[in-house]
Amino acid sequence: MSTTQLRKDVRPLTIDNVTVRFGALLALSEVSFSVEPGAVHAVIGPNGAGKSTMFNVLSGVYEVSEGEVRFGDEVLTGRKPHQIARLGVARAFQNIALSGSQTVVQNLMLGRHRLTTAGFVSAGLRLPKARNEEKRHTARVCEIAEFLELGNKLHVPVGVLSYGDQKRVEVARALSTEPRLLLLDEPVAGMNAEETARMAQTVLEIRDALGITVILVEHDMGMVMGIADRVTVLDFGRRIADGTPDEVQADPEVIRAYLGSGDETDPAAAAAHGTAEETP
Amino acid sequence: MSDTSTATRLVKGVVLLALLVVLLALPLYVEEFWLRTGFAVFAAIIGAVGLNLLVGTTGQLSLAHAFFLAVGALTYVYVSGDPGGSAIEYGGFGLPPIVGMVAGVVMAGLAGVLFSPIAARLRGIYLGVASLGLVFIGQHLLNTWTSVSGGFNGRLAPAFDLFGFSFGGNEEPYLAVLGVPFGQAERLWYLGLALCALACWFASNLLRSRPGRALQNVRDSEVAASVMGVNVQEYKAKVFLVSSMYAGLAGVLYALSIGSVAPESFSLLLSVQYLAMIVLGGLGSVGGAAMGAAFVSALPLVLQQYSGSLPFIVEPGQPGIVASQAAAFLYGGAIVLVVMFEPGGLAGLARRLKRQPRPPQESPPVSTTSSAPADSSSGGTPR
Amino acid sequence: EEGGGDTTSEDGVKIGRGIEGDTISLGSLTDLTGVFAALGADITNAQALYWKTLNAGDKICGTYSVDEIVKDHGYDTQRGIQLYSSFKEDVLAIEQTIGSPINTGLAQQLEADSMVNIPGAWAQSLTEVAENTVVGSTYEVEMINVLDYLLEEGEIEEGAKIGHIYFEGEYGEGGLAGSEFFAEQHDMEVVEVQIQPTDTDMTAQVTKLESEGVDVIAITVAPGQTASIAGVAAASGLDVPIAGNNPVYAPGLLDTPAGDALKANLYVASPVAPFDQKPEILKAYQAEFDNDPTLGVMFGFAAADVMRQILEKACDDGDLTPEGVLAAKESIGTVDTGGIAVPLEFIVGESPSNASYIFKADDVPGGAVSVSDLYEGDDVAAFVEGG
Amino acid sequence: MNQFLSLLLNGLSLGAIYALIALGFVIIFKASEVVTFMQGSLLLLGAYLIARLSEPIGFWAAAAVGIVGTAAAAVLVERLLISRLRGAPVISLAILTIGVDLIILTEITRRIGSDILNVGHPWGGDAVSIGGVGITTNRALAIVVAGILIGAFFIAFKFSSWGIAMRAAAEDGEAAALMGIRLGWVSMVAWLVAGVLAAVAGLFATGSPTPGVTPAIWAVALAALPAAILGGLDSTGGALVGGLIIGVATAMAAGYQDQIAFLGRGFGEVVPYVVMVAVLLVRPSGLFGTRDVTRV
Amino acid sequence: MMDETHAPILEVRDLAVTYGGVVQALRGVDITVGEGSVVALLGSNGAGKTTLLRTLSGTLKLHKGRVESGEVRYRGSSLKGRDPARCVADGLVQVPEGRRIFSRLTVEENLKAGGLGAKDKSTRAPAQERVYDLFPVLADRRTQRAGLLSGGEQQMLAIGRGLMAGPKLLLLDEPSLGLAPRIIGQIGEVIREINRQGTSVLLVEQNATMALGVADTAFVLDVGKVSLQGPAVELAQSDAVQRLYLGHGAEETEAAAPRAGTRKTLARWKA
Numbered sequence A: 001m002s003t004t005q006l007r008k009d010v011r012p013l014t015i016d017n018v019t020v021r022f023g024a025l026l027a028l029s030e031v032s033f034s035v036e037p038g039a040v041h042a043v044i045g046p047n048g049a050g051k052s053t054m055f056n057v058l059s060g061v062y063e064v065s066e067g068e069v070r071f072g073d074e075v076l077t078g079r080k081p082h083q084i085a086r087l088g089v090a091r092a093f094q095n096i097a098l099s100g101s102q103t104v105v106q107n108l109m110l111g112r113h114r115l116t117t118a119g120f121v122s123a124g125l126r127l128p129k130a131r132n133e134e135k136r137h138t139a140r141v142c143e144i145a146e147f148l149e150l151g152n153k154l155h156v157p158v159g160v161l162s163y164g165d166q167k168r169v170e171v172a173r174a175l176s177t178e179p180r181l182l183l184l185d186e187p188v189a190g191m192n193a194e195e196t197a198r199m200a201q202t203v204l205e206i207r208d209a210l211g212i213t214v215i216l217v218e219h220d221m222g223m224v225m226g227i228a229d230r231v232t233v234l235d236f237g238r239r240i241a242d243g244t245p246d247e248v249q250a251d252p253e254v255i256r257a258y259l260g261s262g263d264e265t266d267p268a269a270a271a272a273h274g275t276a277e278e279t280p
Numbered sequence B: 001m002s003d004t005s006t007a008t009r010l011v012k013g014v015v016l017l018a019l020l021v022v023l024l025a026l027p028l029y030v031e032e033f034w035l036r037t038g039f040a041v042f043a044a045i046i047g048a049v050g051l052n053l054l055v056g057t058t059g060q061l062s063l064a065h066a067f068f069l070a071v072g073a074l075t076y077v078y079v080s081g082d083p084g085g086s087a088i089e090y091g092g093f094g095l096p097p098i099v100g101m102v103a104g105v106v107m108a109g110l111a112g113v114l115f116s117p118i119a120a121r122l123r124g125i126y127l128g129v130a131s132l133g134l135v136f137i138g139q140h141l142l143n144t145w146t147s148v149s150g151g152f153n154g155r156l157a158p159a160f161d162l163f164g165f166s167f168g169g170n171e172e173p174y175l176a177v178l179g180v181p182f183g184q185a186e187r188l189w190y191l192g193l194a195l196c197a198l199a200c201w202f203a204s205n206l207l208r209s210r211p212g213r214a215l216q217n218v219r220d221s222e223v224a225a226s227v228m229g230v231n232v233q234e235y236k237a238k239v240f241l242v243s244s245m246y247a248g249l250a251g252v253l254y255a256l257s258i259g260s261v262a263p264e265s266f267s268l269l270l271s272v273q274y275l276a277m278i279v280l281g282g283l284g285s286v287g288g289a290a291m292g293a294a295f296v297s298a299l300p301l302v303l304q305q306y307s308g309s310l311p312f313i314v315e316p317g318q319p320g321i322v323a324s325q326a327a328a329f330l331y332g333g334a335i336v337l338v339v340m341f342e343p344g345g346l347a348g349l350a351r352r353l354k355r356q357p358r359p360p361q362e363s364p365p366v367s368t369t370s371s372a373p374a375d376s377s378s379g380g381t382p383r
Numbered sequence C: 001e002e003g004g005g006d007t008t009s010e011d012g013v014k015i016g017r018g019i020e021g022d023t024i025s026l027g028s029l030t031d032l033t034g035v036f037a038a039l040g041a042d043i044t045n046a047q048a049l050y051w052k053t054l055n056a057g058d059k060i061c062g063t064y065s066v067d068e069i070v071k072d073h074g075y076d077t078q079r080g081i082q083l084y085s086s087f088k089e090d091v092l093a094i095e096q097t098i099g100s101p102i103n104t105g106l107a108q109q110l111e112a113d114s115m116v117n118i119p120g121a122w123a124q125s126l127t128e129v130a131e132n133t134v135v136g137s138t139y140e141v142e143m144i145n146v147l148d149y150l151l152e153e154g155e156i157e158e159g160a161k162i163g164h165i166y167f168e169g170e171y172g173e174g175g176l177a178g179s180e181f182f183a184e185q186h187d188m189e190v191v192e193v194q195i196q197p198t199d200t201d202m203t204a205q206v207t208k209l210e211s212e213g214v215d216v217i218a219i220t221v222a223p224g225q226t227a228s229i230a231g232v233a234a235a236s237g238l239d240v241p242i243a244g245n246n247p248v249y250a251p252g253l254l255d256t257p258a259g260d261a262l263k264a265n266l267y268v269a270s271p272v273a274p275f276d277q278k279p280e281i282l283k284a285y286q287a288e289f290d291n292d293p294t295l296g297v298m299f300g301f302a303a304a305d306v307m308r309q310i311l312e313k314a315c316d317d318g319d320l321t322p323e324g325v326l327a328a329k330e331s332i333g334t335v336d337t338g339g340i341a342v343p344l345e346f347i348v349g350e351s352p353s354n355a356s357y358i359f360k361a362d363d364v365p366g367g368a369v370s371v372s373d374l375y376e377g378d379d380v381a382a383f384v385e386g387g
Numbered sequence D: 001m002n003q004f005l006s007l008l009l010n011g012l013s014l015g016a017i018y019a020l021i022a023l024g025f026v027i028i029f030k031a032s033e034v035v036t037f038m039q040g041s042l043l044l045l046g047a048y049l050i051a052r053l054s055e056p057i058g059f060w061a062a063a064a065v066g067i068v069g070t071a072a073a074a075v076l077v078e079r080l081l082i083s084r085l086r087g088a089p090v091i092s093l094a095i096l097t098i099g100v101d102l103i104i105l106t107e108i109t110r111r112i113g114s115d116i117l118n119v120g121h122p123w124g125g126d127a128v129s130i131g132g133v134g135i136t137t138n139r140a141l142a143i144v145v146a147g148i149l150i151g152a153f154f155i156a157f158k159f160s161s162w163g164i165a166m167r168a169a170a171e172d173g174e175a176a177a178l179m180g181i182r183l184g185w186v187s188m189v190a191w192l193v194a195g196v197l198a199a200v201a202g203l204f205a206t207g208s209p210t211p212g213v214t215p216a217i218w219a220v221a222l223a224a225l226p227a228a229i230l231g232g233l234d235s236t237g238g239a240l241v242g243g244l245i246i247g248v249a250t251a252m253a254a255g256y257q258d259q260i261a262f263l264g265r266g267f268g269e270v271v272p273y274v275v276m277v278a279v280l281l282v283r284p285s286g287l288f289g290t291r292d293v294t295r296v
Numbered sequence E: 001m002m003d004e005t006h007a008p009i010l011e012v013r014d015l016a017v018t019y020g021g022v023v024q025a026l027r028g029v030d031i032t033v034g035e036g037s038v039v040a041l042l043g044s045n046g047a048g049k050t051t052l053l054r055t056l057s058g059t060l061k062l063h064k065g066r067v068e069s070g071e072v073r074y075r076g077s078s079l080k081g082r083d084p085a086r087c088v089a090d091g092l093v094q095v096p097e098g099r100r101i102f103s104r105l106t107v108e109e110n111l112k113a114g115g116l117g118a119k120d121k122s123t124r125a126p127a128q129e130r131v132y133d134l135f136p137v138l139a140d141r142r143t144q145r146a147g148l149l150s151g152g153e154q155q156m157l158a159i160g161r162g163l164m165a166g167p168k169l170l171l172l173d174e175p176s177l178g179l180a181p182r183i184i185g186q187i188g189e190v191i192r193e194i195n196r197q198g199t200s201v202l203l204v205e206q207n208a209t210m211a212l213g214v215a216d217t218a219f220v221l222d223v224g225k226v227s228l229q230g231p232a233v234e235l236a237q238s239d240a241v242q243r244l245y246l247g248h249g250a251e252e253t254e255a256a257a258p259r260a261g262t263r264k265t266l267a268r269w270k271a
Ligand SMILES: Nc1ncnc2c1ncn2[C@@H]1O[C@H](COP(=O)(O)OP(=O)(O)OP(=O)(O)O)[C@@H](O)[C@H]1O
Pocket: A022, A025, A027, A045, A046, A047, A048, A049, A050, A051, A052, A053, A054, A094, D295, E148, E149, E150, E151, E152, E153, E178
């Protein structure tokens, strides 16, 4: 754990026996784990293991078939996404879900939605209250953009940004909600090694400076093992491991299901060949 | 970046101001026909701006606009009109016109809110055609409910007045500016201009602020919007409310511009015309909707007024193409040309003239498909 | 607005709006591109021909030639009303306005502008406006006349069952009111079926009438539906007379598969004589235009002739201002168009005539033969009095 | 009972015509996600050509020329306009078709004038009796032809890759091109087929018991739109079922108008829409339409 | 390792491309892909990698891009003006960036769509079987709507779909995106395998470890120009590639930065 000064309202997250079914498919099966307040907690696992599904449960997009998720005293399961957002849970999507025609600032201002109040009437009539609010929050959002190295792209429509920058906007938008719990789904996909390192750095900064909890889903093991305080591993919807990065990396089950031999550059070791020829 | 944006904002302000001055001075120079056409255009602009909030901004394809216009128009004539009618008798409260106008706007809004739960279940073209059902059902209702509508031929609309200042009918008190007497047409022109300017101002404020951003994100990705804390159902209901209130006001002005209302006027055709306005104008922008509304509602009249002077036109009654047919050809052709050269609408043209950078996903993707418009979450979307 | 810019011409006639030198301008709000395009084109053609002939000959008052300003509203009410404002300062009167909703919408303005107007329709409500000059009997009277004719001829009997297919709106309801009144007088029953102008297939409607066992079909529809009704009735063996208001027929129907059925069963009441009574008009028309004329042509001639007579009267009275023309219309008494239209007398709120021409469809030039001269049903007087 | 059967048969035959038009909507939608508003004028064009030509060259030759001509017109529109706007918002394309529709409609209306053109079907106003219930030969043939055509398309979609190519092209043109799918070809074929279907529908829509070709038959296409939606805009079978449902509902509402008179006279006119909205409330993508699924 | 003397299947000479006439995405690029070789193309975001592939596959004009100068020769003939469908028919197949699977089609239909461009129809069934062998999860989900797959599963489908056409030259745009490490290894193996069977590959990757592991030669693209090129093994040793693409040296920055205080920080929001 770091020397972080926790935000006072950051609570532990408890995932209790969560099951999600799609027809016959068990996307999550009796998964339980808990996330310490102020931790960077990684969730990893093979493709289709249920990581994004877990995020969909946490943010209220999917309903659980069984089980419960609690954030402090609040039960998250059964609530609508916007209600969960109001509790301070924010999410950056795996597949970018920004408004391409709107600028970076406008996209980030959407993150302020839960923190602001201007309605149709006061916004439409440009009442002073709405204008002041807009000004204050725009300033904050620019700070956040600055923090994610988007300072020189504030007024560019996000649709023309490169993939890496759009990923950064995703993270920035989630941060703009001033969350207590931040969910990041593959934030460095499509980034090169150097950019990945910078993003890893940013995640640590977020945790330390803001004192909030971060759950990270990522396939870049360098990043995960570098910054996670704790790692949960899913496979076929089941939790197969949970522990510190070192423990998890050494777990044979995890190596078999997910990591492979660890040396991807050596083709002989990759299971691929075997799969191609030995699968009945 | 922000330097250029203040500069463009300045230019935009100057252009708008110049436009306003021209519009204010126009009644001193042009004929009544043009003022009346102008008033109809103002009404159309208000309706189109409202529809654009719904379709362009929020991505809810609606063809029900004619119905909401009808609610506004009928409420106005019923609340402010007197009982009458010879063949078919109809009722009326005879309240002051301003009351009728407000009631029209409110009732239309209410109708929109009532429809929104149905709308919430449907998407894309399915929503569009289902909302068309509202138009047919509404027309049937009006034809049947003759005590309100006056039946098939409709009923007269009371002239508007505000605190004793009449906008039609008796032209009192007498008013003349620079020697030009201000009669009904001139007065209506200013009424329309004022309401239209107000409606556009309100809508563009809305688009640039919290509710507008939420609506645009509902269009681009409902899931993302809700995860960011937007109550999607509530916002959809609200935008239906606002959009149909705009339609209601447009309906009231429509009644004033015709001087009467008949159920037949609020047909499928009117809905399609409104859709054409916002698409040809450019989805999502207030200026675009205004341009599109002017284009669709005035062009046929303008063409008919001038197509008589085309060389190949024959007098009505002679074999060949008469002026009004030529106007229809030209109008159809104009629609085709606009789409061919500016698929994103006339607003794109204006933007191109200003040579602003053009974001690739310019025109908001309102798809007529069943899927949520360009939802990046569907996995098939490029970066 | 000019206000009262009236002047007096050389020969002492007061003139004002719509007269420029020796030319009188008349307006026409027609439909050349909308649902009533066929009707509108025929009326417009006929009127153009009428004025062309007149301008080359006698002119109005021996002085004025007539110029038309024709506007096409495509049956769009808003457009019609805007187009009205585009020419109302320039025309003396309107010789044709198609579309009941447009006529209704214009009522107030017609009154304010003293704009004498000939609607292209025959609804009772139109007669309530003093400026409107309805050329013919109302739909109610028409329907009573044709049913009465059938009763008279023994095609139907007292106590019969009438199946009435009618349009939604004033036109259809006018016709229906006629048949209902007639049924009351003769102990008959009316089975009503309402349709929309856009319906083209009448199978379901006729099937219903057939199962009700009607003895006569009354129709207040458009030509397309007429053919379908006759065709379906014939195919299903419902061999009963069909009685229609004037807009139900067009000669082109005879070429359709329903042609024989129409010739056998259709009886139509009309404000204007069919072409067999006025072959010279048909000839003149066909010399100029190459389409198959409908009765709209006769109506166009009749309307133009009525307009001419009103203008002549106004001229004789020394007042060709709009107000003068309106006064002439009100004081003209009975108008005789030389057998083109029924005799007319304009009294606000009343059917301008009690008579109709009754014709049957036939393979003759113009597609119709009259089966009687001017015909006035026995019940019409009672209907007109009873209001 | 007899009335019921008669209405049913009549409704089915009307529905067969709707189904043909609806299938045109479906195919263009499948290939491009565009809802075309041109079906009405294409139908009118087809009927007009056949009617005008059947006098000089005989009905069958006229029918062939009319169908080919209408298909050619549709292809022309696709080549000259639609194909040049690849990537444009589909809603703009829909509006474009309104413009083209207006032009064609105006021209044909002008040419028809006040006439009612007779198509000159060899079967004229003949009627046949099915199970004691009469129906015109024209309509009976409409049912048969619609059944055959729609069946053929159903099979074509099921057992060839044509359907996949279309849907792929519609969802993501660029990715489809990268699969070797010829976008221009897919779109052209779709319009061609829609043109053929419109002309065939026009051929039957203007036969007995309808009098002949008037501009009013343009509106038949309007009734087919709710049919296509109700069935599911991307479903071939849906077009058939939707067409039949709307046809039968319309006929029943007209035939039993007294029984539903409490809803107001003329309610029959709104029946197609009421049926459609009711279906959509239960199945938001129509009866057989592909359900809309997205995930994040 | 492949023999460098092979005749090139693809030759790009002095290629310059712009978007909308203004954005210069490529500014004189020379790249050669030898017949039967695997070539890796690296470069940071926005370097022009995707633009190059679009030029090759004929989809550039769909993005309002234009070739300003230079030429591209594929198997000896110019690709100028060749439309995408022809390219596929000629064996030039691109797996696009960002998956671009047909989300409303089922998994199997996606694969079928991938096979539509193949000249030889008889190869479709075996090709499909091979894809299912490579990615068994796709076989399990044959009838599922592709849009419901997880991100990585969609990526597998995209790659599998590209293999269906039986390409001679396969252009892969970031195939490893969003894939689990084990699968990335597997993809590398697949690339070698199809290469062995005679397909040449041009591989665009951010995952340089994998790319340089399977490639014979590599190019690095930097703002529209080739900045480095050479045998993959040699390039992997170069400083720039080590730092930027292989992440070596990044760890130090990471560890050092917070203490150095050079990074921007974000204050908490109070309100
Ligand atoms: N809405 C849904 N309907 C049906 N199946 C679904 C749905 N959402 C997810 N799945 C299935 O559930 C499984 C888990 O998917 P999920 O997206 O959670 O995987 P993931 O762990 O995020 O994988 P990746 O690393 O590839 O993103 C997958 O097999 C997927 O196909």
